[in-house]
Amino acid sequence: MAVYENLVETFVELIRRASTQLPDDVVSALEKGKAEEQKTGLAEKALGTILENVELARSISAPICQDTGTPVVWIHHPVGVSTRALAAQFHEAVRTATERKFLRPNAVDTLTGRNTGTGAGRGIPFLHFEEWDEPRVEVRMILKGGGSENVGAQYKLPDSRLKAGRDLEGVRRAVLDAVFEAQGKGCAPGVLGVCVGGDRVSAFEMSKRQLLRPIVDTNPIPELAELEERLLREGNQLGVGPMGFGGKTTLLAVKIGVLDRLPACYFVTVTYMCWADRKAAVSIDEGGEVTWLS
Amino acid sequence: MAELKLPVSEEEIRKLKVGDFVELSGRMITGRDTAHHWLMQDVREDVMPYMKDTVIYHCGPVVAKNDDGSYDFVAAGPTTSIREEPYQADVIGRYGLRGVIGKGGMGAKTLAGLAEHGAVYLHAIGGAAQVLARAIPKVERVFMLDEFGVPEAMWVIEVDRFPVVVSMDSHGGSLHDEVEGESKRRLEELLK
CATH class of the missing domain: 3.30.1330 (60s Ribosomal Protein L30; Chain: A;)
Known part of the structure; x- marks a missing residue:
């Protein structure tokens, strides 16, 4: 053809x-985060620079x-x-x-x-x-x-250190651990693409595919929709903040996909996307x- | 916001504290993964004068070559610094650096090196490649371009009011340790 x-x-x-x-849905999430941070603090200033940078890149058509x-x-x-x-x-x-x-x-x-x-x-x-x-x-x-790719993680459940079993509570514990471990190194505030299940090949692909979803949408699977909302809230409670400076805006969104798994395997796979989503x-x-x- | 001229003295650097906003002007050099490895393999006399009393910027820029053979930085934000943790303190000591610019912070060995040699870790805003490129009006020269490629080469640059935050100082202070400690406490609370 x-x-x-x-x-x-x-x-x-x-x-x-x-x-x-930068797509409008991501810009809106960054603006919302900035409005929620303490005025003149490091977190607010970081988000201000980020938004200024986004505007400048668009206006001169540069990365x-x-x-x-x-x-x-x-x-x-x-x-x-x-x-x-x-x-x-x-x-x-x-x-x-x-x-x-x-x-x-x-x-x-x-x-x-x-x-x-x-x-x-x-x-x-x-x-x-x-x-x-x-x-x-x-x-x-x-x-x-690449910086954010380096803080991606794959957990196999059960995980005794995290007391994470093979259920959505175990998934929650693994994902929160990944957000903590990432600190600001993945250029927070980040967007998480998560895959529950699958194998070590399919799961990373599925976790990245989640990043195609709009920042604000509703997962068609109700229990995953609920978990996404909870993880976004709890991830932000960790206080890592923009760039790891401390603050309320650690995550912009959490998106979770699911694949079937082998009886022996239960992977939780987290792709961390930087704010430059x-x-x-x-x-x-x-x-x-x-x-x-x- | 304090202005800091490069090159800078140890005395000036020791005045800086975690949380200070600083704008840098003057000459600095870029270097990241390959460069740090190379800097510690031998004493690189040719780059030494470009590192003494100034700062190294963990940055792999996008660079345009002009018709007259000169270069411009097209995009130039910081890269993640922790990968240089095995080398950084030794590089600071060997080459007389007064600071490091990057993102994400560094570890205990670097923090000790900052205190020992009189240097600071300066956090630039990750991903802010245009805001930061605008503060780099001139590329003076480049080392190891053919061998390392564009992102990994050591670029000697002139900066003008380049914005950073002191996140690790020369007195053992680290914003990253503070934030990590507090977030660990909150994580344990959530995972009870």
Whole structure:
């Protein structure tokens, strides 16, 4: 399908938007946090600088954060569209976006220590493809920074240190521990993507997929909706605050997905997304029309 | 907000306390993971004059090269500092640094090194890459660009009113220890 063979510039624009324009739902959450912090304190000042930075990045079309992260991408496509052709175009777009300074050259050869210089490398960007019935291609992407990636965690329950059993109370205990352990190192206030269940491959993917959800939404599974709300409240009670300076705003949102598990396994997987919760999405229909979804 | 000119004396640095806002102006150098490892493998005489009595910034910038061969920082916020914990105190001692800029704070070894050598840890706002790049009007020169790549190279930069918060001082004070201690108490309360 020829319409899906000319997407490099659309993908570059997707990357530019994600890197330079923080989505409105994230900005609103940061503004709400700032309003709740003590006036003229370190936490309020940090959030003020963050919001000033977001505005500046948008106005000059430059990266919000110099760590432009790993592009993690979910692509839905109709039957008959070549995923190899889409992947090749996305890699090309990453190289172009790196040349244009929307991305930092962010891929390092792990064995030699040399930066590839192009922004692309083995496993970077990370692309997921799923076929669907709709006659259009939809691309959803997050830019996942490395500092926050380092404070992600995976727990296997039961965990005797945390007195965490194989139930949602155990999940709660594990997630709160992860927030405590992260302190400010993941660039708090963060957004948590959590997966309950799955294995060590599927669970991290599912936890990252949760980050595509809007900051304010309701989990369709009532007991998870309740847990999300409780963890957001309790996570903020820890007092870590923006940048770990202390304060009320430690988390902006908690999003929990679920996968089935093996009888032997019960994983709780936490992806920590920094306040620079960069995400963008685009739809390209069979006529080639491009619709920006965020 | 206090202004601090770089290079700076030990006496000036010892006046700073946890919680102080400071704006830095003058010359500093960037360095992160690869640089810290390299700085401790040997005595790097060529970068020594660019580190003495100034600060090292844990930063992997996005950089544009101009037609005349000069460079500009396009985005330049701090990276997580704790990865340099094994090296930092020794780097401060060997190269005569008066401070470190980063995010997330550092550990006991660095805190002891700050007290011993007369240096501070300065916290920049993580992710604020544009606000901070704006405070870096000039890139003077670069070390190890080919070997380390853009993010890991050591960039000598001129800063103008670069905003930071003192989160670890030269008297054993650490905001990070305070916040972690209090949050641990609250965690234990929630997990009772």
